[in-house]
Amino acid sequence: MEKLAPCPNCGSTMLYQSRETGAAGSHGPDFLPGLGKLFSSAKFVLVVCRDCGLTRFFAQPEARARLKDSNKWKMA
Secondary structure, X not given: OOOOOOXXXXXXXOEEEOOOXXXXXXXXXXXXXXXXXXXXXOEEEXXXXXXXXXXXXXXXXXXXXXXXXXXXXXXX
């Protein structure tokens, strides 16, 4: 995973990390389309800065490994 601290926005070290969570919910968008498995969505971890509120999403290694073969993603 990327280096978490300090916050790239405000420099704070007061960062909080979520547990691994699914990138697609039954009532919301799929944040990592095409990177999950047949019956499970890709996973990511959220990191929130307590001081400025910047929120970052970090796709887990399994999802990132599928990027190069996915037709839903292109290199920027």
